[in-house]
Amino acid sequence: MRTKTIELSFADAYPGLGSYVWRPADGRLDWSPGLARIYGRGVAPSTEAEFMSCLHPDDRLRVEGETESFLTGSASTYSHSFRILRPDGEVRWLVDRAWIERDAQGRVKAIHGVNIDVTESRHLDRVMPYGDEHDVELRAGQSPRNYSDWAHLEIGARTGGIALATIDYRAGTFVLSAAAARLFGLGDAEMTVSREAIHATFHPDDRGRVESETRAAINPSSGGRLSTEHRILRPDGSVRWVRVQKRIDFESRDGQRHPDRGILAAVDISEQKRAETELQESEERLALAQEVAAIGVWDLNLNENSAVWTDKLYDLLQIERGTPPSVDLFYQYVHPEDIGALRQALQTSIDQRLEFHAEFRIVRPDGKVRYFLGRGRVVEEVEGHPVRMIGVNYDITERKEQAAHTEFLLEEVNHRAKNMISLIGVIAKRTAESGIEGFTERFSMRLSALAANQDLLVSAEWKTVDLEDLVRAQLAHFKDLLDRRILIEGPALSLSPAAAERFGMALNELATNAAKYGALSRSEGVVQITWRIETDGEAPCLVVVWQEAGGPSVNSPTRKGFGSLVSGSILEAALNGKVEANYAEDGLRWTMRCLLDHIANG
Structure with missing residues (x-):
């Protein structure tokens, strides 16, 4: 994308000035015609790499380090000087001054800059950016190359808060700026330290990775660049996160390329990492x-x-x-x-x-x-x-379903409470018909049976009741006889609440009679309760058998009391089934049949 002509050519009206726009995110670089003339090039470079090839070889590493320090900091402007090498071999001295455009997050969007040719000393008093802080005097015939590289790097450090170091690969040493010495916890002033001293600061958990990345960077085929983040462990035990950029220059020796010099820029990103961790x-x-x-x-x-x-x-x-x-x-x-x-x-x-x-x-x-x-x-x-x-x-589906189910239960409780009151009234009336004597005992036992049914229904949320659980609940007062003299056997089957109420009361009546007159009245008596599923035509049918043995001889009752009705005609009507009671001499055999879909759920 080309910028507007006016943006790039505003400085071209002045001799020795040219302008540019650089967008680091995608590496695009646009030059004005005047800037191309300063560099002596008919075709302007379009990328950062092409621009670097225009610089004097002795200045490339420094300029790259300075630029990196400007961009990674928070500065809004920067200024530095360097030499260029024109295609015809002429060396020119330039000052680069720029405004950094950033987005809301502080990321660099574009750099709008001007290059000023200061090769002739008479221009210096107008363009040199450093003022009294860097006492530079250029006289006629004198090269403007009077800064030390380190002075330029320190300008970048002050501008962007960067810790800087130069590396001598032959000597195996790092020259640390004061900021770098403080960052690594090694001192407060500029110093020279060994490569091993720097590597010793790498956090143990990061050391292997960073040293591997460093070995790769000093391989000539890598391009001599390193960009990484890692932790350092200072001598005082504190841990800091650093972002490191490194550029390496190579020399030819013995027919091979070897790392010669390098520049390192490091930024303390501990607070950023802490914020990232907290955010994550x-x-x-x-x-x-x-x-x-x-x-x-x-x-x-x-x-x-x-x-x-x-x-x-x-x-x-x-x-x-x-x-x-x-x-x-x-x-x-x-x-x-x-x-x-x-x-x-x-x-x-x-x-x-x-x-x-x-x-x-x-x-x-x-x-x-x-x-x-x-x-x-x-x-x-x-x-x-x-x-x-x-x-x-x-x-909120489950919540809605629970609310609907609660409403249903409330309606069901209301309905069943009314039925329960009516049922208790019937039980009291029919129990009284057998005489006042023993009324309280008989009435209490029948209410207990009803209560056992209710306990099962409540625990099952009034949905279904397991048949075996119902049998065991009604015979709980014979728990010492269960599975010894009272044998229970049948497949898993769930009953509807209505069927459980009626069948539970019938079981209670059968157990009561067995204890008073039948098999459970003698120590050797046995009751076997079984159920099975049979096919009656095409519809499945439940068959339940109560078989007594080992009790006294039994005779068919001469009259039917309320207990007989509960385990007989009342049960038949409630379950739309058929009940048979065979009073054989060796013990009662009670059988109930009904269609499965009249009583079962699930």
Whole structure:
């Protein structure tokens, strides 16, 4: 992309001046015609690498280090000098002065600069940027190359807060600036230290990686560059994070290229790393909370009608992650009956700056319906107009189902309470018909049977009752006989609440009679309770058998009391089944048959 002519050529009207625009992010470089003339080139370089090839070989390393220090710091301007080598072999001295354009995050967007040719000393008093701090005197015929390289590097350090060092690979030494000595915890002044002293500061957990990267960088085929981040362990035990940039120059010796000199720029990024760690931990906590609570987050750009979704929102909708999100896409999954109200609630929230709060249904791709709760608010306005809204969606399906089930249970309890009162009244009336004597005992036992049924129903949330659990509950007062003289056998089967109530009372009556008159009245008596599923035509049928043995001889009763009715005709009517009682001499055999779908759940 070319910049406007006026931006690049404003300085061309002045002799020895030229302008440029450099965009480091993509490496693009645009020169004005005047700058190309200064460098003696018909075609201007278009990349940073091509520009570096225009510099005097002795200045390239320094300029690159200075530029790196300017860009990685927070400076808004910079200024330095260097030599260029024209294609015809002529050497010229230039001063480079620039303004750094940064984005809101401080990243460099573009550099707008001017080069000034100061080869002729009469220009120096107008253009040299350093002032009294760097006492430089250039007289006629004298080269303006009177700075030390280190002075230039220190300018970069002061500008960008960079710790600098030069490296002599033959000697195996680092010359540290005062800032670098402080960063590595080695002192407060400029110093020369060995390569081993620097490597000793590498954190043990990072040392292997950094030394491997360093070996790769000093290989001539690598291009002589190193960019890395690692921890250093200071002599006082403190740990700091540093970002390191290194450039290495090579020399030819013995027919091979060897590392000769290098420049290192390091920045303390400990606070940045701490902030990144805290942010990452915060994001992990937020993501965990969203996952556990089934929360999806959305962010709407109201101007562009665009959206950003978290992964959890995709998962809640069962949409493939990465699908371009939008408000319209979300509405595609909202239940048709809820779209109108949801749109109205969202628009009202935006128009009136109210808290958005709405319950609605969504239909997943597999056809399943889920209940969502949406909440959000406008968080950004421009000149009184809302431009951004953020919010969350919760999956509240289980909560809605629990609420519906609770309502059902309340209705069921109310219904059953009425039935229970009626049933207790019938039990009391029929028990009294057998005479006042023993009324309390008989009535209490029948209420206990009823209570046992209720306990099972409550524990099962009034849904189903396991048949074996029901049998054992009704015979709990014979627990010392269970599985010894009272044998229970049958397949797993769940009864409906109504069937459990009636069948449980019948079992209680059979157990009571067995204890008073039948097999359980003698120590050798045995009761066997079995059930099975048979096919009666095409419909499955439940068959339950109560078989007594080892008790006294039994005779068919001459009259039927309430207990007989409970285990006989009342049970038949309630279960739409058939009951038979065979009073054989060796013991009672009681059999109940009914269609399975009249009594069973599941």
